[in-house]
Amino acid sequence: MEEKSLGKIIAELRKENNMTQMDLAEKMCVTDKAVSKWERDISCPDIKTINKLAEIFNVDINILLNTKVNTKSIKTHSIINQILSSVAVAMGVACIVLLLINKVDIKDAILMLAIGLTSIGIYILKNK
Numbered sequence: 001m002e003e004k005s006l007g008k009i010i011a012e013l014r015k016e017n018n019m020t021q022m023d024l025a026e027k028m029c030v031t032d033k034a035v036s037k038w039e040r041d042i043s044c045p046d047i048k049t050i051n052k053l054a055e056i057f058n059v060d061i062n063i064l065l066n067t068k069v070n071t072k073s074i075k076t077h078s079i080i081n082q083i084l085s086s087v088a089v090a091m092g093v094a095c096i097v098l099l100l101i102n103k104v105d106i107k108d109a110i111l112m113l114a115i116g117l118t119s120i121g122i123y124i125l126k127n128k
Contacts, residue, residue, distance in 0.1 A: 091116030
């Protein structure tokens with residue numbers, strides 16, 4: 001028997017119950033984006049959420065717990081977040097240090113800050 005991911009099982013149960021992602025999100029008190037991330041195995045619901053999912057779908061919690069977890073997707077997501085936040089911090093620190101020791105002109109400082117702010121913006125949009 002093929003072992004399914006938690007996301008695949010959530011999607012199947014949701015569809016079997018004729019629910020949209022928004023319907024499930026409302027019952028779970030989360031966003032439809034959170035449900036979408038669960039179903040795509042980008043993130044996993046916490047243990048309390050899994051219990052509530054079992055109740056909503058009227059299934060034994062073991063159906064949800066005995067699944068494979070796509071850790072590669074979750075790890076990649078985490079690494080990208082770390083890179084984006086690191087770039088933002090590095091640009092801010094570099095800009096301040098270089099300005100303090102008068103080794104950068106204002107145009108380059110603004111460019112570094114813009115790169116840092118762009119990284120922060122991407123990080124925020126990616127995690128919405």
